[in-house]
Amino acid sequence: MSAIQACAEAARTAARQLALFPNSVRSEALRRIAQAVREASGTLLAANREDVRLSEEKGRPAAFLDRLRLTPERIEQMAAGMEKVASLPDPLGETIAEWTRPNGLRIRQVRVPIGVIGFIYESRATVTCDAAALCLKSGNAVILRGGSESLGSNLVLADIFERELPAAGLPAASVQLLRSGSRDEVLELCACGGLVDVIIPRGGKGLVSTVVEHAKMPVLKHMDGICHTYVDETADFAKAIDIADDAKTQRPGVCNAMETLLVHRNIAADFLPRMAARLAARGVEIRACAESLPLMPGSLPATEEDWRTEYEDLILSVKTVGSLQEAIDHINRYGSHHSDAIITENAEHADAFQRGVDSACVYHNCSTRFSDGEEYGFGAEIGIGTDKLHARGPMGLRELTSYQYRVTGSGQVKDPARLA
Amino acid sequence: MSAIQACAEAARTAARQLALFPNSVRSEALRRIAQAVREASGTLLAANREDVRLSEEKGRPAAFLDRLRLTPERIEQMAAGMEKVASLPDPLGETIAEWTRPNGLRIRQVRVPIGVIGFIYESRATVTCDAAALCLKSGNAVILRGGSESLGSNLVLADIFERELPAAGLPAASVQLLRSGSRDEVLELCACGGLVDVIIPRGGKGLVSTVVEHAKMPVLKHMDGICHTYVDETADFAKAIDIADDAKTQRPGVCNAMETLLVHRNIAADFLPRMAARLAARGVEIRACAESLPLMPGSLPATEEDWRTEYEDLILSVKTVGSLQEAIDHINRYGSHHSDAIITENAEHADAFQRGVDSACVYHNCSTRFSDGEEYGFGAEIGIGTDKLHARGPMGLRELTSYQYRVTGSGQVKDPARLA
Numbered sequence: 001m002s003a004i005q006a007c008a009e010a011a012r013t014a015a016r017q018l019a020l021f022p023n024s025v026r027s028e029a030l031r032r033i034a035q036a037v038r039e040a041s042g043t044l045l046a047a048n049r050e051d052v053r054l055s056e057e058k059g060r061p062a063a064f065l066d067r068l069r070l071t072p073e074r075i076e077q078m079a080a081g082m083e084k085v086a087s088l089p090d091p092l093g094e095t096i097a098e099w100t101r102p103n104g105l106r107i108r109q110v111r112v113p114i115g116v117i118g119f120i121y122e123s124r125a126t127v128t129c130d131a132a133a134l135c136l137k138s139g140n141a142v143i144l145r146g147g148s149e150s151l152g153s154n155l156v157l158a159d160i161f162e163r164e165l166p167a168a169g170l171p172a173a174s175v176q177l178l179r180s181g182s183r184d185e186v187l188e189l190c191a192c193g194g195l196v197d198v199i200i201p202r203g204g205k206g207l208v209s210t211v212v213e214h215a216k217m218p219v220l221k222h223m224d225g226i227c228h229t230y231v232d233e234t235a236d237f238a239k240a241i242d243i244a245d246d247a248k249t250q251r252p253g254v255c256n257a258m259e260t261l262l263v264h265r266n267i268a269a270d271f272l273p274r275m276a277a278r279l280a281a282r283g284v285e286i287r288a289c290a291e292s293l294p295l296m297p298g299s300l301p302a303t304e305e306d307w308r309t310e311y312e313d314l315i316l317s318v319k320t321v322g323s324l325q326e327a328i329d330h331i332n333r334y335g336s337h338h339s340d341a342i343i344t345e346n347a348e349h350a351d352a353f354q355r356g357v358d359s360a361c362v363y364h365n366c367s368t369r370f371s372d373g374e375e376y377g378f379g380a381e382i383g384i385g386t387d388k389l390h391a392r393g394p395m396g397l398r399e400l401t402s403y404q405y406r407v408t409g410s411g412q413v414k415d416p417a418r419l420a
Numbered sequence: 421m422s423a424i425q426a427c428a429e430a431a432r433t434a435a436r437q438l439a440l441f442p443n444s445v446r447s448e449a450l451r452r453i454a455q456a457v458r459e460a461s462g463t464l465l466a467a468n469r470e471d472v473r474l475s476e477e478k479g480r481p482a483a484f485l486d487r488l489r490l491t492p493e494r495i496e497q498m499a500a501g502m503e504k505v506a507s508l509p510d511p512l513g514e515t516i517a518e519w520t521r522p523n524g525l526r527i528r529q530v531r532v533p534i535g536v537i538g539f540i541y542e543s544r545a546t547v548t549c550d551a552a553a554l555c556l557k558s559g560n561a562v563i564l565r566g567g568s569e570s571l572g573s574n575l576v577l578a579d580i581f582e583r584e585l586p587a588a589g590l591p592a593a594s595v596q597l598l599r600s601g602s603r604d605e606v607l608e609l610c611a612c613g614g615l616v617d618v619i620i621p622r623g624g625k626g627l628v629s630t631v632v633e634h635a636k637m638p639v640l641k642h643m644d645g646i647c648h649t650y651v652d653e654t655a656d657f658a659k660a661i662d663i664a665d666d667a668k669t670q671r672p673g674v675c676n677a678m679e680t681l682l683v684h685r686n687i688a689a690d691f692l693p694r695m696a697a698r699l700a701a702r703g704v705e706i707r708a709c710a711e712s713l714p715l716m717p718g719s720l721p722a723t724e725e726d727w728r729t730e731y732e733d734l735i736l737s738v739k740t741v742g743s744l745q746e747a748i749d750h751i752n753r754y755g756s757h758h759s760d761a762i763i764t765e766n767a768e769h770a771d772a773f774q775r776g777v778d779s780a781c782v783y784h785n786c787s788t789r790f791s792d793g794e795e796y797g798f799g800a801e802i803g804i805g806t807d808k809l810h811a812r813g814p815m816g817l818r819e820l821t822s823y824q825y826r827v828t829g830s831g832q833v834k835d836p837a838r839l840a
Contacts, residue, residue: 360824361824364827366827387638393824404812405782419662
């Protein structure tokens with residue numbers, strides 16, 4: 001048995017125990033861990049400085065180093081975030097539905113933990129704490145595999161989990177960190193079918209593809225974030241310009257940022273020059289279709305490939321369409337089923353767009369940047385899903401649960417006549 | 421592009437259209453198909469006679485031939501079953517949850533179809549109609565791959581779908597049947613990631629394993645049905661004997677039949693001889709643990725392997741346990757997380773058992789044979805799931821749906837300060 005299989009076996013056992021603890025114990029453990037993280041601030045900062053130094057030596061880009069770096073403020077945020085998750089309502093034990101059958105059987109559908117979650121994520125120690133908090137609060141054991149560049153910081157956190165969980169009365173294997181930092185860990189974790197109930201991969205497309213290719217268990221994921229904003233012919237221009245600006249430039253590197261702007265032909269000549277001026281002021285490079293090109297000074301011609309591209313940068317593709325239906329068809333064809341918006345003052349158009357676009361989150365008159373567990377009021381999120389099974393869109397505590405049918409009878413059998 | 425990829429592409433297009441039709445159109449199409457099946461009774465019976473003849477030549481067992489065989493009564497049941505599904509409430513469009521955020525965003529979580537379903541199943545033409553009805557009613561396009569022995573009967577049904585769907589105004593590719601009957605079809609369907617949203621495999625363990633191994637999309641399935649009945653020390657013996665009899669002998673070949681009986685040590689000497697007498701009268705072979713063996717005349721000694729075996733036959737393994745916890749641990753270790761029951765007059769024991777057993781359906785004082793969509797009141801079922809993601813236990817119309825977030829704003833952006 002490999003070290004990772006042994007880890008998965010231990011998680012499986014821990015998960016069965018963890019499922020039976022009340023919310024008070026799970027939440028108290030989280031509060032203990034939060035306090036211990038605060039107290040370990042010095043050790044954590046020192047380990048993180050070494051992580052950052054090694055990544056600098058490797059020539060990692062500034063944005064990467066920024067996500068990797070811990071500060072006293074970020075450590076306080078990590079601890080406070082765990083305390084916030086601890087204070088959220090218990091996601092477990094809820095009776096989702098309950099009914100009685102004509103034969104007297106009472107059927108209850110009750111919310112229970114999923115079991116063992118494998119979480120593979122980027123080099124950010126703050127995510128280690130978020131994930132541990134969400135999984136523990138939802139009664140799941142978790143196997144954490146953070147990016148190898150954050151291993152030093154993560155090991156400090158793993159030591160805290162290992163010490164504080166038993167101190168709070170919970171199995172130490174409720175939260176485990178894979179410690180080798182090697183790529184093989186990901187593949188070995190993917191092979192643990194029957195022990196790990198679900199894998200949630202977060203990070204680059206390459207990583208997510210590898211996990212989908214090899215996982216012997218269900219995967220919750222999103223691959224791309226090719227998000228659209230469609231400016232309808234009835235759009236309020238001021239709203240449209242502000243929303244498109246926010247969706248593109250407020251944080252261009254994230255999955256819910258806009259990559260393509262679609263504009264109804266009837267307003268293109270009025271709207272696009274104004275939009276272009278705002279985008280130019282933000283330093284956005286525009287790749288425009290043949291019709292938009294002359295209306296947007298300084299723009300470059302778009303190719304077919306642009307419609308399929310997630311720039312994750314201050315670059316935007318722009319296309320005019322002849323109808324609402326053409327916008328919907330473009331999004332369903334080229335998009336990634338993540339987050340798309342319509343800007344319109346016509347409620348029927350908004351409705352048709354929301355029904356027609358096959359994406360996890362479909363917005364009317366607001367920015368696609370709202371696709372986020374925090375913004376939905378979930379308190380925190382483990383990720384965003386763009387598949388259709390189990391959970392779609394932002395995933396919080398409830399999306400980390402399953403259900404079980406508990407049926408109560410008084411001697412019922414399937415075929416009473418046979419027994420008479 | 422392979423023929424099956426082309427089929428999946430067509431299903432994808434059909435699914436987008438199908439999702440927008442109202443319940444009345446989808447249900448009317450089902451009623452048309454049901455009537456056409458009735459009218460094609462003669463052709464269907466002739467094709468089925470040929471299917472049965474070929475399977476007899478191959479030496480298929482009597483139970484297989486019985487499932488394969490159509491009769492005028494069964495054809496009427498197929499048609500009536502589709503009409504029944506047509507009359508069920510629309511599973512689509514329901515607002516599952518709705519709330520408003522402090523910034524004024526109104527978030528609605530709305531039930532939508534999954535999209536394209538791949539359904540792989542046994543050689544039973546009746547299942548072809550059930551699956552087509554459930555998928556169409558839930559707004560999903562479906563690619564059907566029935567067992568090759570029922571291909572002749574299925575082709576008659578596929579011709580009906582192909583004719584009646586466009587006649588009802590729906591895309592013909594909403595319901596497609598794979599027609600080659602070759603094994604490669606299964607693997608090619610599994611390769612259609614991105615086009616097929618989920619595969620539901622039904623049948624032998626070999627088939628389900630193959631699908632899990634190769635599928636590039638989520639799979640909804642159960643692999644085994646190793647179901648237990650635990651007779652607690654406080655059990656009512658008459659109830660326990662009737663329930664165990666029903667769970668084992670009413671239809672021993674199905675997945676929710678009992679395979680192992682666990683009995684509390686304190687009642688074993690009283691209970692087991694009475695249970696053995698009933699089981700002997702039903703012709704059940706008993707494989708007993710060392711302690712149960714002398715209490716059950718005519719039983720054989722059980723081996724470790726027996727606790728892991730799904731007999732699907734009139735064979736039962738029997739084990740005494742020293743406590744409720746030992747019963748729970750045995751079930752979680754050897755069971756298949758499908759359906760398990762406790763027989764007890766003690767409500768606290770029932771509660772502890774239902775919380776402790778990690779199975780899709782956990783019963784108190786009734787037979788495990790109730791794990792079935794019809795018995796749960798779902799109207800029909802596409803299968804039973806034992807994994808934790810998306811759907812667990814019997815899967816009906818609702819389990820064939822996903823959801824989408826539809827968010828309405830009035831110009832909200834993520835960072836208003838940046839725009840001011």
